[in-house]
Amino acid sequence: MHKMNPMIELSFAEENYLKAIYHLSSGGQNMVNTNAIAERLNTKPASVSDMIRKLSEKGVITYLKYQGVNITELGEKRALWVIRKHRLWEVFLVEKLNFHWDEVHEIAEQLEHIHSSLLISRLDEFLKYPKFDPHGDPIPNEEGIISSKPRIILSELKKGTASELVSMKDTGAVFLNYLDRIGMKIGAKITVIDTIEFDGSLEIKTDEDRVLSISKQVADNLLVIAK
Amino acid sequence: MHKMNPMIELSFAEENYLKAIYHLSSGGQNMVNTNAIAERLNTKPASVSDMIRKLSEKGVITYLKYQGVNITELGEKRALWVIRKHRLWEVFLVEKLNFHWDEVHEIAEQLEHIHSSLLISRLDEFLKYPKFDPHGDPIPNEEGIISSKPRIILSELKKGTASELVSMKDTGAVFLNYLDRIGMKIGAKITVIDTIEFDGSLEIKTDEDRVLSISKQVADNLLVIAK
DNA sequence: ATAAATTTTTAGATTGGCCTAAATTTATTT
């Protein structure tokens, strides 16, 4: 059955602030400062000050003047709801409409604000309940719970441990093209064979026991889940 | 290949006004008056006066004070583009996400404002280039051309002419439930056998030579295309 | 043709979301 969702009214702008604050606080852990929010949203610190006053009145964040912002339970729930919608739409665009993973973000930024929880549960069903979006980021469930193992950057993976590629930090076209070229894609199995002291580059073994060498810079942008 | 679409910037509100004006003018034919727009959009005439000034400055409508509004070529094109998006999304919701036709309008009202012509051409392809939306309304093509035969109300169909049910005027749940009950749905073949003078009711023959009688009120709400 | 009713526009206010410039608070140097 479908769940009633007595959501607080938030504008597009407010939802975007909340999402930015959620991400900047690494999921509600650290405090977030005004300038960081302004930079992330391409606005001015003065606008942020205005908005965080409003958001704290609505109970989705708390803040002490000059001390920074913390997201509340309610706010985190809402941020995760928006993130869920964003990522499900991204899956739809890639899986059903044949978009490439580097083309979907802007459209998902719009679609994430469509209001209808029934729509999203139907979309989730249609997509067969995906756990990750096309960039490897986990999709929160209806309760806003992310039930996937933590992702780590490949350069921090212990030598010899098998892992699966789930996400990239750099999602620019240049990097993604390079990955395409070396045949590296989401879901690839990766084991680190050796680490080269000199430049931090890695020797890795991938899917069909293919061995290749990647630079530290590349390894720093690949997110894996240890198996 | 994908077509460049150098669209004028319009807000959600402006797009909704334009769509209302298009519909109220029956596709750009008659002039539209301020009060009608206000009523349709649940706003006040004063707000409409403001907005039509702005829209005429943007070149999507023309108007003379106190005389009413006419939509321009540019405005009609844009209205049809929004209508195209609305109806394609409605098809998606019904065909792919298993919504019922009477549940999709509100969601499509939101989705119709998503900006991306690539998204819409991909969606169109995914849906196999549908010609009608779930309510039987025709879907304009990328150029804004509606290439389907005119729809007429069943009570105006000549006796003996075969037709196909393509749309309902009343899309309320009560009426749609009634149609479900008498087994009448989009695509049904209908021929008028006889018209009863007394109350305007019709004897009609439907798909498998089933004969039934419907009131004038029902016939006035069924839109058909003569074959 | 005047009066009355209706429609439409203008005037003035409000709210949301943004801005710049200036003031204030906190953090970092010296």
Place this chain on the structure above:
DNA sequence: AAATAAATTTAGGCCAATCTAAAAATTTAT
């Protein structure tokens, strides 16, 4: 512990989209 720098808030303003109340134009009725 001052002085300086950086971050943050406040003050004041702008634009979009709405509203109510009042004025003006048009239409309809007498």
